[in-house]
Amino acid sequence: xxxxxxxxxxxxxxxxxxxxxxxxxxxxxxxxxxxxxxxxxxxxxxxxxxxxxxxxxxxxxxxxxxxxxxxxxxxxxxxxxxxxxxxxxxxxxxxxxxxxxxxxxxxxxxxxxxxxxxxxxxxxxxxxxxxxxxxxxxxxxxxxxxxxxxxxxxxxxxxxxxxxxxxxxxxxxxxxxxxxxxxxxxxxxxxxxxxxxxxxxxxxxxxxxxxxxxxxxxxxxxxxxxxxxxxxxxxxxxxxxxxxxxxxxxxxxxxxxxxxxxxxxxxxxxxxxxxxxxxxxxxxxxxxxxxxxxxxxxxxxxxxxxxxxxxxxxxxxxxxxxxxxxxxxxxxx
Amino acid sequence: xxxxxxxxxxxxxxxxxxxxxxxxxxxxxxxxxxxxxxxxxxxxxxxxxxxxxxxxxxxxxxxxxxxxxxxxxxxxxxxxxxxxxxxxxxxxxxxxxxxxxxxxxxxxxxxxxxxxxxxxxxxxxxxxxxxxxxxxxxxxxxxxxxxxxxxxxxxxxxxxxxxxxxxxxxxxxxxxxxxxxxxxxxxxxxxxxxxxxxxxxxxxxxxxxxxxxxxxxxxxxxxxxxxxxxxxxxxxxxxxxxxxxxxxxxxxxxxxxxxxxxxxxxxxxxxxxxxxxxxxxxxxxxxxxxxxxxxxxxxxxxxxxxxxxxxxxxxxxxxxxxxxxxxxxxxxxxxxxxxxxxxxxxxxx
Numbered sequence: 001x002x003x004x005x006x007x008x009x010x011x012x013x014x015x016x017x018x019x020x021x022x023x024x025x026x027x028x029x030x031x032x033x034x035x036x037x038x039x040x041x042x043x044x045x046x047x048x049x050x051x052x053x054x055x056x057x058x059x060x061x062x063x064x065x066x067x068x069x070x071x072x073x074x075x076x077x078x079x080x081x082x083x084x085x086x087x088x089x090x091x092x093x094x095x096x097x098x099x100x101x102x103x104x105x106x107x108x109x110x111x112x113x114x115x116x117x118x119x120x121x122x123x124x125x126x127x128x129x130x131x132x133x134x135x136x137x138x139x140x141x142x143x144x145x146x147x148x149x150x151x152x153x154x155x156x157x158x159x160x161x162x163x164x165x166x167x168x169x170x171x172x173x174x175x176x177x178x179x180x181x182x183x184x185x186x187x188x189x190x191x192x193x194x195x196x197x198x199x200x201x202x203x204x205x206x207x208x209x210x211x212x213x214x215x216x217x218x219x220x221x222x223x224x225x226x227x228x229x230x231x232x233x234x235x236x237x238x239x240x241x242x243x244x245x246x247x248x249x250x251x252x253x254x255x256x257x258x259x260x261x262x263x264x265x266x267x268x269x270x271x272x273x274x275x276x277x278x279x280x281x282x283x284x285x286x287x288x289x290x291x292x293x294x295x296x297x298x299x300x301x302x303x304x305x306x307x308x309x310x311x312x313x314x315x316x317x318x319x320x321x322x323x324x325x326x327x328x329x330x331x332x333x
Numbered sequence: 334x335x336x337x338x339x340x341x342x343x344x345x346x347x348x349x350x351x352x353x354x355x356x357x358x359x360x361x362x363x364x365x366x367x368x369x370x371x372x373x374x375x376x377x378x379x380x381x382x383x384x385x386x387x388x389x390x391x392x393x394x395x396x397x398x399x400x401x402x403x404x405x406x407x408x409x410x411x412x413x414x415x416x417x418x419x420x421x422x423x424x425x426x427x428x429x430x431x432x433x434x435x436x437x438x439x440x441x442x443x444x445x446x447x448x449x450x451x452x453x454x455x456x457x458x459x460x461x462x463x464x465x466x467x468x469x470x471x472x473x474x475x476x477x478x479x480x481x482x483x484x485x486x487x488x489x490x491x492x493x494x495x496x497x498x499x500x501x502x503x504x505x506x507x508x509x510x511x512x513x514x515x516x517x518x519x520x521x522x523x524x525x526x527x528x529x530x531x532x533x534x535x536x537x538x539x540x541x542x543x544x545x546x547x548x549x550x551x552x553x554x555x556x557x558x559x560x561x562x563x564x565x566x567x568x569x570x571x572x573x574x575x576x577x578x579x580x581x582x583x584x585x586x587x588x589x590x591x592x593x594x595x596x597x598x599x600x601x602x603x604x605x606x607x608x609x610x611x612x613x614x615x616x617x618x619x620x621x622x623x624x625x626x627x628x629x630x631x632x633x634x635x636x637x638x639x640x641x642x643x644x645x646x647x648x649x650x651x652x653x654x655x656x657x658x659x660x661x662x663x664x665x666x667x668x669x670x671x672x673x674x675x676x677x678x679x680x681x682x
Contacts, residue, residue, distance in 0.1 A: 095519065221535060223376075223654060260376030260653035261535060262399045282463075291398035 072141035079315035082108040090134035093119035104321030170315040190316035212272035215247035227256035235322040244271035360634035407534035411641035414603035419636020421595040422610025427564035443508035444475020454519035472597030532604035532659025553594025564625040608666025
């Protein structure tokens with residue numbers, strides 16, 4: 001249908017301010033979509049102004065000049081962007097006061113905020129309009145989060161889909177984002193620093209790691225569990241820590257070993273050292289008052305440290321934090 | 334002498350019930366059986382001798398911690414909470430003459446929910462012991478609002494059953510909406526609220542949670558059981574009850590006070606256990622008939638038994654994890670509700 005310029009003008013004049021703003025945003029999205037489509041039309045012809053990388057969702061062309069980055073999941077993706085020093089402009093936030101332990105990325109995130117990074121939406125409640133409003137030149141996030149909305153995201157910016165603990169290592173994902181953003185040297189430095197710290201700790205505490213058994217254990221009202229591929233678990237394994245029976249079972253089966261509330265003592269009585277993963281301070285207080293917890297040999301001997309879900313997933317920054325947590329446990333022996 | 338109506342829907346009990354002594358005896362056996370099973374069954378296998386020793390001695394520290402620290406408290410919570418909710422359900426059904434009424438009808442549950450969510454979101458309380466009094470106060474406030482509105486709106490200013498039901502539905506809807514708003518504003522409260530609203534006997538609650546609430550449960554039960562004769566008269570209709578010398582306002586207020594005490598206490602202990610207040614009185618009617626002198630105490634017993642039994646099932650079906658008792662009751666309660674509706678339709682046709 002042909003529409004005259006006059007009629008368009010007349011329509012625009014009747015729009016309310018909110019509707020007009022929405023129309024402008026939609027127009028911008030449509031324009032961005034057209035731009036993305038034209039870019040996708042020739043993915044193999046990587047020009048000097050773009051880099052091409054292959055992600056789990058296919059080939060992606062990324063501008064060589066990264067001016068702003070948004071992350072959507074807020075764990076591994078956030079860690080990678082912060083550790084590579086990319087210009088973060090938006091990220092999801094956790095409910096204030098929901099966790100009492102400091103974030104492994106607290107220092108870097110504070111610096112990013114000072115440079116203008118904004119909280120876009122509550123974690124797990126993705127707001128595409130907020131992402132569009134941040135106008136990023138690159139989006140980085142977990143594949144499970146971006147895959148269902150990839151058609152909405154690609155018109156906004158190229159999307160680098162990374163993995164998670166059961167899919168890919170943080171080192172692989174760090175290198176992927178680094179190759180997309182021209183920060184390979186920084187990634188190599190981060191990975192080398194992690195490897196060096198692992199070597200240092202595994203040497204310093206070789207006897208403790210070999211002669212004692214360890215387990216990371218999540219504890220709450222509904223029971224306890226230990227999982228093999230959470231970042232803290234992976235770091236423990238990188239150090240060569242001898243796993244307790246439950247942790248060894250979870251490693252062998254590659255699935256978490258779950259236990260009911262009554263099984264806490266029987267499941268972890270063979271562990272000489274425990275990392276208790278408890279998110280809320282009130283739950284931690286309740287756990288410490290639990291007679292079964294108090295009877296754990298690791299607890300009776302003072303070989304317990306606490307961490308929380310912030311060490312479940314991440315990359316270089318969180319992995320180094322995990323090493324700090326584990327070292328604080330090893331020092332108790 | 335007044336001729337009593339014979340309408341099947343409002344008449345006092347006509348069905349022959351089982352011998353009273355047999356009912357009480359059976360109830361006692363059932364209580365003892367579920368208590369024993371609840372102490373014996375769990376994700377940590379303990380033989381009966383170990384359980385018995387653990388009850389009286391801390392020699393086996395692990396068994397003592399499991400039996401006395403976990404299984405015994407959840408058993409007693411189930412007995413008290415389930416019994417109170419079932420008794421309250423029977424009371425509500427009697428006062429409203431509505432066989433499908435449950436304790437949530439008077440805004441009690443919705444009031445408790447809003448208070449608990451507020452306690453979590455605003456005051457940062459995260460443990461059952463912490464928001465226990467909020468749940469209780471919310472239940473009382475919900476019932477008070479419903480009663481006040483129903484009394485004000487009642488044509489004869491006596492909080493008639495229809496007014497109560499309508500006011501309860503409206504107030505419950507409003508309080509539920511307010512709860513939803515609070516949860517939207519503070520999603521971190523959602524996890525804790527979910528655990529409470531499903532209803533659970535787990536969570537490491539000790540007997541110290543039961544102690545402060547027990548007097549209210551006992552007071553509510555005493556008032557409720559004392560109303561059994563009144564409820565039989567109310568079943569004949571308000572006009573007949575009035576003609577028999579019953580003063581409706583004090584009668585209703587006493588009944589609502591009992592329900593508030595029972596439901597407020599129970600929900601603060603075990604959360605919002607849907608259907609137990611509906612199922613238990615109906616199950617009991619198979620054996621007792623509809624006379625409240627036997628129906629009320631037997632509802633109390635059956636509610637306690639069914640709740641603890643559901644908790645035992647919840648420990649077994651997904652072992653070593655557990656299903657909250659509220660989920661098990663919901664799974665059973667849904668079909669039971671349908672059966673009740675089908676029976677009602679058959680009896681009216």
